[in-house]
Amino acid sequence: MPKTPDKTRRPGYAPADNSGVGRRGLHKRERILACAANVFLANGFHSTSLDTIARAANSSRATVYQYFAGKEDIFRELSAVAGRAVLDHGGRLGDLGPTADGIDALHRWLTEWADIYDTHAAVFAEYPGIGTALSVIDAGPVAEEFRLRVTAQLHAARLRGLDPDDAAAALMRIPHMVHLYQRRAMFPLPGREPLSWSLTVALQLMLFPDTPADILPRDGRQPVSSTGRPAAGAAPAPQTLIIPSSPVGQDVLSASSSLFAEHGYYAVSMEEIAAATDISRATLYRHFSTKDRILAELTREALIEIEQHAATLPGIADIEAFTTWMVGYVRFHRRYSGVIRAWFDGAAAEQLSEAALDHGITAIHHAVQKLLEPVRLPDGLDPExxxxxxxxxxxRMTEPTAATAPESDHRTAELMVNLLRRSLLRAG
Incomplete structure (x- = not known):
């Protein structure tokens, strides 16, 4: 971590005329930050206590308080350092285009992004993509500045058939999610180098589908398919769902889902849910004793819906049917966005059935595998x-791609289909 000699001890733990932390203090402060990052990465922010951080740093709780007001303060600083690295990276995209030099520029940029992700994984793993706000930080300003820097460079690239804002969103979000999948071992993925080149091929074709096939990575740089790829056999059996029979219960779930999407699961209180549902706290607690029970019910609803929707994923030959399916998916994802986001939080996920979550994720993964089986992928693109x-x-692409009013479901679905057709689902 970079040194910050201007930092001082927390007031109350040292005389005012001796508030500088000094060289030894800086070393201790940096050790606390480094150990906290490891603990956050292992346990998640919400499952990490200040005592756990203190033990990891071989310090006492009081010593940690000399440098930080609490774990939120520590995480904000880790986020600030990550944000500076991200903003610097946003201006280093280079000259892109349907050329060998353009491919190399994109590959360098994606490799640098992988380095940044690994360095700041404790921060990035806490939310599924830059631009998602936590209750302890607001990534919005960094995400917007990053978007502006990347978009400005994409304007110079003279894209065809793809708006620069949409292209910037793809470059921001897709690599982040793929690295998140890899870090959490959600799917079998190849090692760092083949992953980097496969991402390069996919994103290069999203931006420039007219890139000549003979300059795409191959030979020594061509990714080797990961071993142990699960066959796309029979789809998992559908889960059963118990829907609350009370209209009040359904109103609570609907209001909660909206609040979780707008503010995040941890930022919403039971009092706010009761107010949004226009019922008393006593009435709310008669239906749901805790907030995690609400999340569990919403999770069961979402899982059964995504399993049913995944089972109807059409092939790519019928683009109209594929687009219609995508519109339905966008509506599902937007309706449950706060719930789905909570699944990526370790503490929230522990409150849910891991088997159920795996079941739902497997359903959509299975459907995608089955769709891709007959597709001839571009050279250099690993199937996984x-x-x-x-x-x-x-x-991630269900979210608006610019700082404007929310986009229509149809427009978003058409963009997602366009990105996939330009890169993975290419004719011929």
């Missing part, structure tokens, strides 16, 4: 990475 890219499009 192709599947991860497809899932990243489903997982």
């Amino acid at each position: 990475v192709a599947g991860a890219v497809f899932l990243a499009v489903l997982g």
